[in-house]
Amino acid sequence: MKLVAVLERSDDTSKKQFPDISVCKTIHEILHDSASVDLLVITSVNSTHYEYAKLAILAKKHVVVEKPFTIKYEQAAELARLADENNVVLSVYHNRRYDSDFLTVSKLIRSNLLGPIVEVSSRFDRFRATKKSPHAWRENANEIGSGILYDLGPHLIDQAICLFGMPSSLFATLSNQRRIPNGPDDNFQISLFYPHKNLTVNLAASMLAAIKPPRFQIFGSNGTFTKFNLDPQEDQLKAGINPLNDPSFGVESPDNYGSIVTTATPENIRIDGKVTSERGNYLLYYANVRDAILGSAPLAVTPQQAAQTVLVIEKAFQSATSNSVVNL
Numbered sequence: 001m002k003l004v005a006v007l008e009r010s011d012d013t014s015k016k017q018f019p020d021i022s023v024c025k026t027i028h029e030i031l032h033d034s035a036s037v038d039l040l041v042i043t044s045v046n047s048t049h050y051e052y053a054k055l056a057i058l059a060k061k062h063v064v065v066e067k068p069f070t071i072k073y074e075q076a077a078e079l080a081r082l083a084d085e086n087n088v089v090l091s092v093y094h095n096r097r098y099d100s101d102f103l104t105v106s107k108l109i110r111s112n113l114l115g116p117i118v119e120v121s122s123r124f125d126r127f128r129a130t131k132k133s134p135h136a137w138r139e140n141a142n143e144i145g146s147g148i149l150y151d152l153g154p155h156l157i158d159q160a161i162c163l164f165g166m167p168s169s170l171f172a173t174l175s176n177q178r179r180i181p182n183g184p185d186d187n188f189q190i191s192l193f194y195p196h197k198n199l200t201v202n203l204a205a206s207m208l209a210a211i212k213p214p215r216f217q218i219f220g221s222n223g224t225f226t227k228f229n230l231d232p233q234e235d236q237l238k239a240g241i242n243p244l245n246d247p248s249f250g251v252e253s254p255d256n257y258g259s260i261v262t263t264a265t266p267e268n269i270r271i272d273g274k275v276t277s278e279r280g281n282y283l284l285y286y287a288n289v290r291d292a293i294l295g296s297a298p299l300a301v302t303p304q305q306a307a308q309t310v311l312v313i314e315k316a317f318q319s320a321t322s323n324s325v326v327n328l
Helices: 029-034 046-058 071-083 101-109 153-164 232-237 285-293 303-323
Strands: 005-007 022-024 039-042 062-065 090-092 117-125 169-175 187-193 201-204 215-222 224-225 258-262 269-274
Touching: 005 029, 022 029, 029 046, 039 046, 046 062, 062 285, 071 090, 071 224, 071 303, 090 303, 101 153, 101 215, 101 224, 101 258, 117 153, 153 187, 153 201, 153 303, 169 303, 187 303
Parallel strands: 005 022, 039 062, 062 090, 117 201
Antiparallel strands: 117 215, 169 187, 187 201, 215 224, 224 258, 258 269
16 A cells, blocks of 8 residues: 545644655545555544545545544444445544454453353543543534543443344443533443353443553453553554564563453363463554455455444443443
């Protein structure tokens, strides 16, 4: 893949790092130069995802949309349909499927070391007691698509659906715990119910977690797995580590490996130890998009899958408003 253009409304800072690209001020400028653009990556504010993706699809461009896919489920379903009709690849950047911790959890569940899973806790926590900046749109309740559920919820919901499929029902609470004036939700708790599997998956995120709770806790009939700390890739990218040539990229420190207690042995002997983390690799996401465009591999993150995540978000808002369990 080669970067050819960037949309920057009020600046051209990208030109300093990529001097050969075009800097456009509107999406229409980019779409007008149709000959050189094959794939659009949409990372604009959440409320524009549907509009921009639709314009690109109708212009016969392949599209990657930052999460959340759209604000409403019906918008996501429409974009999925339009992508099929226009024969273009449409995907959503659910990069957390390629997190070290999630890959480790997926492998562990497949191994059946914990036995049938009955309860899962999956959290994404931060600590920031005040608003990031006066102009932070994600922390302005007047901005459509703001709040922590639209920000961090897609990560946790997509992972849960990947592991266990769509739930039968859910119950959710949302709150503005920091009491920021005109602030949106900064805390959510969602319980996904799978009665046919005797399973409950609890998803949560907080902006007031000065001491971080476990990232994952998985309870099965044969044992428990507990994992603290987030995948290292985001911090590594911020630190300037090059994922293309640095072998440490995506590799967790042994200090951050998860702990397991299991009796899934031939003699039912209790094992208490560490689980080596799988290597995370966000590059695999775009490698798959490339291969899907070239027709050499099926798309890993489909718009239909991403639409399911949007549906769960919609139902979570409905549950929180009605203070009731909502069916899916």
